[in-house]
Amino acid sequence: MKKQTRYFSQLGILFAAAMLGLLGGCATMEPKKPPAMVPTDRGTVIYLEKYEFKRPPEGWALMRNVEGGDFELGFMRLEKGDFPTQTTFMYDEFPYGSSRELEKRADYYCTKFLFNSGIEAKVTKREKATVAGREALLLEMGGENPVQKEKAKSKIYLIKKGNRIVSFVCTQWRPLKGTFSEEPFGHFEAFVQSFKFLKKDFYEQLEEEMTKAGI
Amino acid sequence: MEAHNRDLYLYKRLNAQVLGVSMDDPMTNKHFAKSLDLQFPLISNVLPWMGTKYGAYSRTPPFLPDGTPNWFGRRTVIIDKNGIVRYLKDGSPDNQEILTFLLKLEKEFRGKR
Numbered sequence: 001m002k003k004q005t006r007y008f009s010q011l012g013i014l015f016a017a018a019m020l021g022l023l024g025g026c027a028t029m030e031p032k033k034p035p036a037m038v039p040t041d042r043g044t045v046i047y048l049e050k051y052e053f054k055r056p057p058e059g060w061a062l063m064r065n066v067e068g069g070d071f072e073l074g075f076m077r078l079e080k081g082d083f084p085t086q087t088t089f090m091y092d093e094f095p096y097g098s099s100r101e102l103e104k105r106a107d108y109y110c111t112k113f114l115f116n117s118g119i120e121a122k123v124t125k126r127e128k129a130t131v132a133g134r135e136a137l138l139l140e141m142g143g144e145n146p147v148q149k150e151k152a153k154s155k156i157y158l159i160k161k162g163n164r165i166v167s168f169v170c171t172q173w174r175p176l177k178g179t180f181s182e183e184p185f186g187h188f189e190a191f192v193q194s195f196k197f198l199k200k201d202f203y204e205q206l207e208e209e210m211t212k213a214g215i
Numbered sequence: 216m217e218a219h220n221r222d223l224y225l226y227k228r229l230n231a232q233v234l235g236v237s238m239d240d241p242m243t244n245k246h247f248a249k250s251l252d253l254q255f256p257l258i259s260n261v262l263p264w265m266g267t268k269y270g271a272y273s274r275t276p277p278f279l280p281d282g283t284p285n286w287f288g289r290r291t292v293i294i295d296k297n298g299i300v301r302y303l304k305d306g307s308p309d310n311q312e313i314l315t316f317l318l319k320l321e322k323e324f325r326g327k328r
Contacts, residue, residue, distance in 0.1 A: 098220035098252065108252060163224065202311050206225070206318065213322055215228055 036064060044194055047073060051091070054194035056187035063090065070094075071169075075191070077184065082175045084150050087184035089170035089191060093201070095158060097165075102137045105165050106158055110139065114171070118145040119152050131168070131192060135160040149176045155185055157192055162204055168192045218310045220253050229317040230324075231293075236271075238263045266290075270303070295320055 037045040037055060045055045056075050063074040074090025097108035106126065114121045125140035142153040154171040170188035172180055200208070219226075219233050226233055233255040237244060244257040258265070266272050271290035291309075293302035293316060302316050 094218065094221065096217070098217060098223070098254070100224070164221075203225075206314055210225075210228055210318060213318070213325070215318070215321055215325075 036062065046198065050197070050199050052194070052196040052198055054190045056184075056191065060187070063088070075187075079181070079184075081178055084173040085175065085178060087170065087172040087181075087188075089168070089184075089188040091195065092167045092169060093164075095156075095165060095167035095169075100163060100165060102135065102158055102160060102165065106137050106139060109156070109158065109167075110141065113141060113156070114143065114152060114154070117152065118148060119143045119150075120145070121152070121154070129157065131157050131159050132195060132197075144176060146176070150174065151176055151178070153180050155188060161197075161201075163207065164203055168195070216253060217251055218308065219255065220251065222310055222314065223254055225314055226317070229314070229321050231317050231321075234258055236260050236263075236265050238266065269300075293317070293320070296324060 037047050039045050040052065043054060044052050046052050051073070056077070060075040060077045063071070063076055065072050071090040071092040074088060076086060076088040079085045079087065095105070095109055096112040097105045099105040099108060110121070110123055121141045121143040123139060123141050125138065127138050129136040129138040136157050136159040139156040139158070140154065141156065142151070144151040150173060152171055152173050154169060156170075157168040159166050159168070168188070168191070170185060172184060174180060216235060219235075223233065235244075235253070235255065235257040237247075237257060237259065238261055239247070239259060240261060241259040244259050247253075248257050260266065263272070269290060269292050271288060288305055289307060291302065291304045291313065292300055293313070295301045301320060302313070304312075
């Protein structure tokens with residue numbers, strides 16, 4: 001009886017091993033997903049065949065929009081220091097507001113930006129700019145949240161893209177006693193200035209189709 | 216709401232009118248519309264027969280003891296030019312899906328003229 005139990009337990013192990021082998025086989029059968037960023041010989045990367053840009057150096061983590069969210073893609077880096085010492089930057093297709101005029105959009109944007117974080121953000125710079133040959137507006141904002149004992153400094157580009165406005169945003173977080181660093185803003189600037197749209201977005205395609213249909 | 220506001224120029228081209236319906240009173244809606252700079256009408260339907268008719272409210276608990284809904288979700292409804300409900304979706308609106316659907320409807324409507 002004991003022998004028989006041993007036999008079955010050995011058989012069980014064999015079966016489990018065979019199953020693992022089969023499952024392992026299944027895992028390797030899955031088609032390999034292409035990487036999100038493919039490097040080019042121009043020192044840039046191509047992101048999902050949609051955008052080309054200069055990515056920040058090692059240490060910056062890619063933030064991706066996988067299920068719909070507030071931004072399309074971005075990078076973040078946790079820096080040395082107490083919480084919340086970090087910098088994030090991103091490309092956002094839907095900045096706050098709805099006006100298609102840059103100045104009006106900026107007016108509204110400034111009332112909403114960082115609002116939920118409790119930071120009392122003030123505009124420290126606002127000037128016309130050009131990004132990738134497109135009309136843009138540069139905003140620099142910053143402020144503190146004395147309750148949470150943290151502060152933030154941001155650089156924002158609102159850009160005219162066809163009939164819409166898109167944005168690039170970089171925010172650096174520090175504890176109240178912390179010091180801001182200019183270095184991450186340099187990577188953001190390189191990201192923005194190298195950014196190219198490789199494909200028409202949904203809205204450009206829709207408008208094209210509407211025009212074709214005489215709508 | 217902000218996303219619909221952003222896409223208004225496209226809705227207009229597609230001959231669609233956006234209406235927001237809520238159970239809030241008109242004054243609350245007015246402040247809400249002002250805070251988001253909404254450029255389309257908001258309907259105040261406190262009772263709320265519209266949400267019930269269009270199935271926006273859950274028919275299962277949680278309900279208040281007197282039977283009024285205590286919870287309500289968001290539902291997007293597209294009604295065509297003949298008054299027929301052509302699209303229903305719960306949850307946050309998917310604007311790209313809505314615009315694509317409206318384009319299809321407008322093409323269909325123009326094809327029949």
